[in-house]
Amino acid sequence: MTIAQHRDRLDAQLAFVVEIDKLKRVIRRNTLIDGSRRENDAEHSWQLGVWALVMAEHAPEGTDIDRVVRMLLVHDIVEIDAGDTFIYDRVAVEAQEAAERAAADRIFGLLPSDQAGPLRELWDEFEARQTPEARYAKALDRLAPIMANHHNDGGTWALYKVTASQVLANVAIIEEGSPTLGAYAHDLVETSVLRGHLAR
Amino acid sequence: MTIAQHRDRLDAQLAFVVEIDKLKRVIRRNTLIDGSRRENDAEHSWQLGVWALVMAEHAPEGTDIDRVVRMLLVHDIVEIDAGDTFIYDRVAVEAQEAAERAAADRIFGLLPSDQAGPLRELWDEFEARQTPEARYAKALDRLAPIMANHHNDGGTWALYKVTASQVLANVAIIEEGSPTLGAYAHDLVETSVLRGHLAR
Numbered sequence A, B: 001m002t003i004a005q006h007r008d009r010l011d012a013q014l015a016f017v018v019e020i021d022k023l024k025r026v027i028r029r030n031t032l033i034d035g036s037r038r039e040n041d042a043e044h045s046w047q048l049g050v051w052a053l054v055m056a057e058h059a060p061e062g063t064d065i066d067r068v069v070r071m072l073l074v075h076d077i078v079e080i081d082a083g084d085t086f087i088y089d090r091v092a093v094e095a096q097e098a099a100e101r102a103a104a105d106r107i108f109g110l111l112p113s114d115q116a117g118p119l120r121e122l123w124d125e126f127e128a129r130q131t132p133e134a135r136y137a138k139a140l141d142r143l144a145p146i147m148a149n150h151h152n153d154g155g156t157w158a159l160y161k162v163t164a165s166q167v168l169a170n171v172a173i174i175e176e177g178s179p180t181l182g183a184y185a186h187d188l189v190e191t192s193v194l195r196g197h198l199a200r
């Protein structure tokens, strides 16, 4: 390709990167680990990418960690249009799915089609949770708010009246992606209940 | 390894991930692309990871993009101790180097040593800018504030009295990592000067 042809494709790529800058303004329920403010989706996505690298040995043997990192970097981009869904709000979670698919069509669709397809597939794979990569990525995504709440005397659990059995449903998802991380999350839940930071 | 042995290593890994959560509170000079607030290092690192994926074709043939992504995810972690350095402040940039090396020793050193070494080497490689991966990663890092300022009528350039020749020194670094991105950055600088958003 000539520099001019590269520049044509670059224009579409720039439209995409300018658009996804908005992810820095999508605010999640949980706070930072120090509790100082609520977290945004962009910094959350960074955090999960680093966690994936650093905790790689807790994924099943043979998991493609670089694929996990790519998946995590784009896993929340649909929330630019669809907003963050609180994972303990079942009705919202179901109503959300169509909105997220439309968001994926629109946002990944800003890219040249040979790039939009593979990134969209990464997001679909994450959501479907059928591969070791998606299961490990999802395990990290579910572990993150448990960690944040654990470091903040229960954090958003009390605020949103979340119970241990609801959190344990997420621990089961963590366990599917990583038995070690599942066992760790289970201990955090037990400790939080014992300390009175999470209702039984 | 048994689950108990995994858990011992996990404790060190968790100490690291809890520590680096602080990167979300290291504030950069430039704003988000929409200008609404200043950017933090964590969301900046996420952004560069996605840019690396999406603009991969503008890196030299054979560049290992997954290695670039890993490098970018950890490239600013030293700023937790050393703080952000404004790239146009030469004195600060030089005084900063020892502080950053000490920060790298301390922070990567929280991990099990078989993990600390390779991550530290990734950071050293980024700083040394001798490989195609490091040059492409650094190009994206230098492009990001130019993009943000371009979208904000010059943004922090006027505030910090930055001139076009200073920005062009960074454009040369972008060009080393990616001729296409260098040409694009050069155009942004020209446009900003013509619009009166950047002093000649």
Ligand SMILES: [Ca+2]
Residues within 6 Å of the ligand: A076, A084, A085
């Ligand atoms: Ca989410």
